[in-house]
Amino acid sequence: MLSHITPSVLAALGGVLGILVVASLVSALLKRLHPDKNYTELIQRIRSWWIMIGIFSGAILLSRTASILFFAFVSFLALKEYLSLIPTRRADRRVLFWAYAAIPFQYYWVHEQWYGMFIIFIPVYLFLLLPMRMVIIGETKDFLRAAGTLHWGLMTMVFSLSHAAFFLVLDGARNPAGGGAGLVLYLIFLTQFNDVAQYVWGKLTGRHKIIPKVSPNKTWEGFLGGVGTTTALAMILAPHLTPLTLVESLGAGLLIALGGFIGDVTISALKRDIGVKDSGSLLPGHGGILDRIDSLTYTAPLLFHFVYYLHY
Amino acid sequence: MLQQLFFALIVRPLVLIVIGLNIRHRERIPLKGPAIVVSNHNSHLDTLVLMTLLPWPMLRQLRPVAAKDYFLRNRILAWFALHIMHIIPLEREILGRHQDPLAPCSEALKNGDILILFPEGSRGDPEQMGKFKTGIAHLAKRNPDVPIAPIFLHGLGKALPKGEALLVPFFCDVFVGKPLQWAGDKANFMTSLESAIKALAEEGHRPAWE
Known part of the structure; x- marks a missing residue:
């Protein structure tokens, strides 16, 4: 059953489990030591982590197809949350339906390892198809806004995220240490x-605001602390999960830390524009699904093309 | 049995996965009958969503109050409405002076059922709240001890509006208000009910949909 999983992937999943256990114990201890303080959000947050990581690990362990379906479902939830959050036009109901219908196709290309189609389906074909469908309906008021916001949503929630799934179908022989699942785990973790x-570096040492108009709580100290820690960890984990050399893994770490930050503040800008604090309520303690995958919408395609260019 | 299967295999997956609910104040949902759940009405999905919120063992005792002329207009629909949805058919036009269209509702409340009622009377324009009809006030007056839970629904009129057969997924807001009771006179009661639902509507973020 576990033939598609290498021992180091199993070990990494075990490590994540260990971190969760420690986090749960620490939060329980904090609650006991300071009964007067309110730790509801922290506890909800950790509980949501358990559920997310449980489903993710289950899919990864079960099979490659299950893992692809997992990412397809995340794309569906993210696109649905996005389309429920932004202004849409009544006339576009059927257009939105086609946007949703793109998700199974996109992940089917992944499953079939059809890279050429995977990489142009949304940026070319849907980019051309959806405005055409809008024109057939004939509503011209706010046409540009509708076409633009819908395509941005598809690119972010479906195209970008599907790169995480494409790691799964890359030639395993070129990454004997981790296989496809190893790269996915590397990216997500x-x-x-x-x-x-x-967040932690910012809380502990944060002074100088980095981008106050978009995200007032983000600081230079938090950002740089994150870049340093993430890059160090990226270099430590790379030989076990990826085909990257030491220098390459330094680049991968920087890419993830920087890309993650930008993805995060991009979704923050979206939320600020719309006027909501959280993108939804699907994940208690976190907010919506977009609040959790915001960084991934940048890191998934960035890391994928970095690794793909260098090794596949 | 058929109703249980229909809800377990079709309605719950549809509501929880395809649509997805954003519920606020879940603890205010009545857990036992008799009670009345009152909500704004935009879509056929409204009834299904409300029925999934109420306690599972109560399923047989959830009674949507629905227009007789619409739901009993042909045999297949009538069978579905009466045997799967367990509706209480409501006569929209009062035919004679001695008829009491609300008698079956009062009867159901006596049996400890939970009524689901849409005082707008029909689904109306998508995501627009129409004027409330006063049948609910008569019912409240006759059953002054029965709690009435106001609920605001948003999003289902986008997912499946009147006159459309294609379902497009949207997350749906379900905001539950504090229970109301008969206030002594009709005008007061209707005002407090409408303002309760309007206040719930103000709690959320509703993007433009035009």
Whole structure:
């Protein structure tokens, strides 16, 4: 059953489990030591982590197809959250339907390892198809806004994220240490770790605001602390999960830390534009699904093309 | 049995996965009958969503109050409405002076059922709240001890509006208000009910949809 998983991937999943256990113990201890303080959000957050990581690990261990379906479902939730958040036009209901219908196709190309189609389906074909469908309906008021926002959503929530899934179908022989699942784990773990690291460094040492108009809580200290920690971890993990050399893994770490930050503040800008604090309520303690995958919408395609160019 | 299967295999997956709910104040949902759930109405999905919120063992005792002329207009629909949805058919036009269209509703409340009622009377324009009809006030007056839970729904009118057969997924807001009870006179009661639902509507973010 586990033939598609290498021992180091199993070990890495075990490591994540260990981190979760420690986080749960620490939060339980904090609650006991300071019964007067409110730790609800922290506890909810960790509980949501358990569920997310549980489903993700289950899919990874089960099979490659299950893992691809997992990412397809995340894309569906993200696109649905995005389309529920932004202004849409009544006339475009059927256009939105086609945008959703793109998700199974995109992940089917992944499953079939059809790289050429995977890489142009949304940027070329859907980019051309959806405005055409809008024109057939004939509503011209706010046409540009509708076509632009819809394509941005598809690129971010479906095209970008599907890169994480494409790691799964890359030739395993070129990455004997980790295989496809190893690269996925490397991407997801470092992206999420970077979020936490930037947050913790910012809380502990943050003074100078980095981008106050978009995200007032982000600081230079948090950002740089995150970049340093994430890059170091990227270099430590690379030989076990990826085909990257030491110098390459330095680049991968910087790419994930920097890309993760930008993905995060891009979704922050979207939320600020719309006027909401959280993108939804799907993940108690975190907010919506976009609040969790914001960094990944940048890191997934960036790391993928970095690794693909160098090794595949 | 058929109703259980229909809800377990079709309605729940549809509501929880394809649509997805954003529920606020879930603890205010009545857990036992008799009770009345009152909500704005934009889509056929409204009834299904409300039925999934209420306690699972109560399923047989959830009674959507629905227009007789619409839901009993042909045999297949009538069978579905009566045996799967367990609706209480409501006569929209009062035919004679001695008829009491609300009698079956009061009867159901006596049996401890939970009524689901849409005082706008029909689904109306998508995501626009119409004027409330006063049938609910008569019902409240006759059953002053029955709690009435106001619920605001948003998003289902986008997912499946009146006159459309194609479902397009959107997350749906379900905001539950504090229970109301008969306030002593009709005008007061209707005002407090409408303002309760409007106040719930103000709690959320509703993007433009035109």
